[in-house]
Amino acid sequence: MTAASLRVEGVTAGYGPVRALVDVSVDVPDGAVVAVLGGNGAGKSTLLRAVSRTLAFHGGALRGGSVSFGGRRLDGLAAAELVAAGVVLVPEGRQMFARMTVADNLRAGALGARGGARGRARGGERDRAWGGARARADRRAPAHARVHGLFPVLRQRAQQRAGLLSGGEQQMLALGRALMAEPRLLLLDEPTLGLAPMAAARIADTIREINAQGTSVLLVEQNAAVALKLASSAYVLETGRVALAGPAAELAVSDEVRRRYLGVVDETAAQDAESVSTSVPRLGRWPA
Numbered sequence: 001m002t003a004a005s006l007r008v009e010g011v012t013a014g015y016g017p018v019r020a021l022v023d024v025s026v027d028v029p030d031g032a033v034v035a036v037l038g039g040n041g042a043g044k045s046t047l048l049r050a051v052s053r054t055l056a057f058h059g060g061a062l063r064g065g066s067v068s069f070g071g072r073r074l075d076g077l078a079a080a081e082l083v084a085a086g087v088v089l090v091p092e093g094r095q096m097f098a099r100m101t102v103a104d105n106l107r108a109g110a111l112g113a114r115g116g117a118r119g120r121a122r123g124g125e126r127d128r129a130w131g132g133a134r135a136r137a138d139r140r141a142p143a144h145a146r147v148h149g150l151f152p153v154l155r156q157r158a159q160q161r162a163g164l165l166s167g168g169e170q171q172m173l174a175l176g177r178a179l180m181a182e183p184r185l186l187l188l189d190e191p192t193l194g195l196a197p198m199a200a201a202r203i204a205d206t207i208r209e210i211n212a213q214g215t216s217v218l219l220v221e222q223n224a225a226v227a228l229k230l231a232s233s234a235y236v237l238e239t240g241r242v243a244l245a246g247p248a249a250e251l252a253v254s255d256e257v258r259r260r261y262l263g264v265v266d267e268t269a270a271q272d273a274e275s276v277s278t279s280v281p282r283l284g285r286w287p288a
């Protein structure tokens, strides 16, 4: 295993009586984009929670297996320690501080594992702590420069409340905030969900660029066509188990993936249907 590869081995996890993952193994080689596909409830978010040590926040627990990054076991760490280890989750729904400015959201991302600056402190004490934290965050000039280079709009909107950004801009802020912690591995949960096609394409391009700059990515994405284009390898989860895995280019042409996740109509059925109507769509709702 190289310095920054992720290895999920035989992970079983669930919520109370619900078994959401069963004996799941996933590898993200250093520098790779790896996609996880699957229908609703297949266990994709649970996998990211198992890696990011956030299962407990959702009432879940890891019940077996191990997760390691760069040879270091992650399953004994607290969620906050993950950031220091170089692993940062961008959760589904972006979850920014809507009433804080864009600039302060980015600063919050830089705090990461240092933690506590806004934690237990109150009133003036909290303001002083946050002031110190802001100053520390502002020293992260290379991370700031990288984020503003990727997302010039975040510099233009620096003093605007995050809640006023468009959906696409909020996703940029969520990615930017994660990058402020200078991660070696990003865990992305549905980054294009709910975005218009142009905004989704923009986010996909940015993920490619972030990866080209040296950050590995484990990508959960409902848009299978986008995910398979970005990724070098992919895993398909079905009811908590790995049903298919392999190079993304191979999965993209596999009949099962095409039918179930790329919305491609079965050839024979399509030909039968075409004999009745010439307007049968060969491709479903996912844009290429």
Ligand SMILES: Nc1ncnc2c1ncn2[C@@H]1O[C@H](COP(=O)(O)OP(=O)(O)OP(=O)(O)O)[C@@H](O)[C@H]1O
Binding pocket: 015, 018, 019, 020, 038, 039, 040, 041, 042, 043, 044, 045, 046, 047, 058, 059, 060
């Ligand atoms: N907080 C929770 N408490 C109880 N059960 C949960 C919780 N979160 C997820 N589950 C269950 O765990 C299973 C896997 O869910 P998970 O959210 O990981 O799937 P998913 O592939 O990400 O699906 P989706 O795309 O719908 O989010 C499902 O049966 C789901 O109902």
